[in-house]
Amino acid sequence: MNSHLSTGWFLTWLLLLVLQLSGSGCAGKESAVKLPTQSPPPFSESGQAPLRDFWWTTFDDQELDQQVDIALRGNFDLEGALQRILQAQAIARREASDLLPDVDGVALAESTVRTDSPNSARWVLGLDASYQVDLWGEIGSRVDAQWLRASATEADFNVVALTLSADVARTWFALIEANAQIELLDEQIQTNLTGLKLQEARFGLGQIRSADVLRQRQLVESTREQRVVVLSRIEVLEHLLAVLQGQPPQEASYSPGAQLPQLPPLPETGLPAELLNRRPDIRRDFLALWAADRDLASAVSAQYPRLNLAASFTTVAESPENLFREWVFSVAGQLIAPLIDGGQRRAEVDRNVATVRLRFTEFSQTVLIAYQEVENALVREQYQLQRIEKLETQAKLAHQASIQLREQYLIGETEYLDVLSSIQQEQSLQRNVLSARLELILNRIALYLALAGDFDPRQAYPLANIPLEYVDGVPIEIIEGAPPVIVEQLPEENDIDE
Structure with a gap:
């Protein structure tokens, strides 16, 4: 537990340091x-x-x-x-x-043939979304x-x-x-x-x-x-x-x-x-x-650092008739800060x-x-x-x-x-x-x-x-x-x- 807390504080400190370095290295004003x-x-x-x-x-x-x-x-x-x-x-x-935001439809059907075990199949249907937050007005x-x-x-x-x-x-x-x-x-x-x-x-x-x-x-x-x-x-x-x-x-x-x-x-x-x-x-x-x-x-x-957001809403099944029974919703965020770019x-x-x-x-x-x-x-x-x-x-x-x-x-x-x-x-x-x-x-x-x-x-x-x-x-x-x-x-x- 303590190890997890130490890791969290370290990541937080590192993020603040990155933000500070990024801000000091940029042109001050337009x-x-x-x-x-x-x-x-x-x-x-x-x-x-x-x-x-x-x-x-x-x-x-x-x-x-x-x-x-x-x-x-x-x-x-x-x-x-x-x-x-x-x-x-x-x-x-x-x-x-x-x-x-960009929203894409996803459809996947794959089948695996094995010699030592029964064949398997996977069916995927859903939506993928991505969005770059315009934090500093770049876009x-x-x-x-x-x-x-x-x-x-x-x-x-x-x-x-x-x-x-x-x-x-x-x-x-x-x-x-x-x-x-x-x-x-x-x-x-x-x-x-x-x-x-x-x-x-x-x-x-x-x-x-x-x-x-x-x-x-x-x-x-x-x-x-x-x-x-x-x-x-x-x-x-x-x-x-x-x-x-x-x-x-x-x-x-x-x-x-x-x-x-x-x-x-x-x-x-x-x-x-x-x-x-x-x-x-x-x-x-x-x-x-x-x-x-x-x-x-x-x-x-x-x-400056940029923030990317992503989300997906999909259903996965081993056969077409089982689609739409279970749905998976996921959200992710990614903060990218330039450190060294020559x-x-x-x-x-x-x-x-x-x-x-x-x-x-x-x-x-x-x-x-x-x-x-x-x-x-x-x-x-x-x-x-x-x-x-x-x-x-x-x-x-x-x-x-x-x-x-x-x-x-x-x-x-x-x-x-x-x-x-x-x-x-x-x-x-x-x-x-x-x-x-x-x-x-x-x-x-x-x-x-x-x-x-x-x-x-x-x-x-x-x-x-x-x-x-x-x-x-x-x-x-x-x-x-x-x-x-x-x-x-x-x-x-x-x-x-x-």
């Missing part, structure tokens, strides 16, 4: 993500027009709206991003299953991390959808500009052909040299060559638009017209802190950062600390790039408007100079080479004005893309109902808009500063 209260400076410029839910509708082009809608419903990259959401959701559900932190990754995957879906809408709009307006270039080139070809007829008539009368006729023919062929280049660009753009919409490019054909839209009013940029909550790429990286933080919490908790768990904590810091730098860089994209779009639009004004002025002056040089050439005061150079410069400026107007629209698209608007692709695709932001059931918001600061409280022996 890492925390804190956001500073200081807001970033406002953007350099802002308009008054509110951002629409679907930003491309600001151009008031119903055909563009239709093309974007087709792309959102047919693009394969977007469909792939949707499947990644469902995949991440399934992984999160799989991890969450560890919070519940819960792991589940949180997976739900956060699922939410980050959904944010990445929004990134793909937003980028797709911008690609369709860019391609559509590039097609319009290319058709406008074709119309302009056709006019220029007709003008140059008219000039060629006049030169050939004058050459027949002996009034000019053959070189002037050849130069005019070269101008006609040069303009035709430009038309061939634009026709090639139109077909390439049509192929691109078809692929964006999930359609084969072989028979792609569109009729977008040849009139570029007027630039809509400048949208309201809002505060930088609001931008952080609007942009899906920032939300994606923020959720990835928070998921890494939950992984770190799980790795820290893995250093530094494996400590290394896993250090790896997760580095991962959190890596995700933090990625998130911070994404925030800075978002600010840069908005500022770049605002600056480029401002100077592009000035550039278009200068180009239009140059085109008017070149037209006036071309008229005067023609008059001077007819009276013999200047060479035809000067007239030809003036015509070439005028026609080149006319084409440059169209290209500059397209660049202005493309830059506005870049601004809408940088501001992200309130575009929610789930209105086109019914997504699974998973949390957009998930940490212990509490929604996350990047309130002040500045990058978070990682404050880590880890063992001093690792010499990791906060």
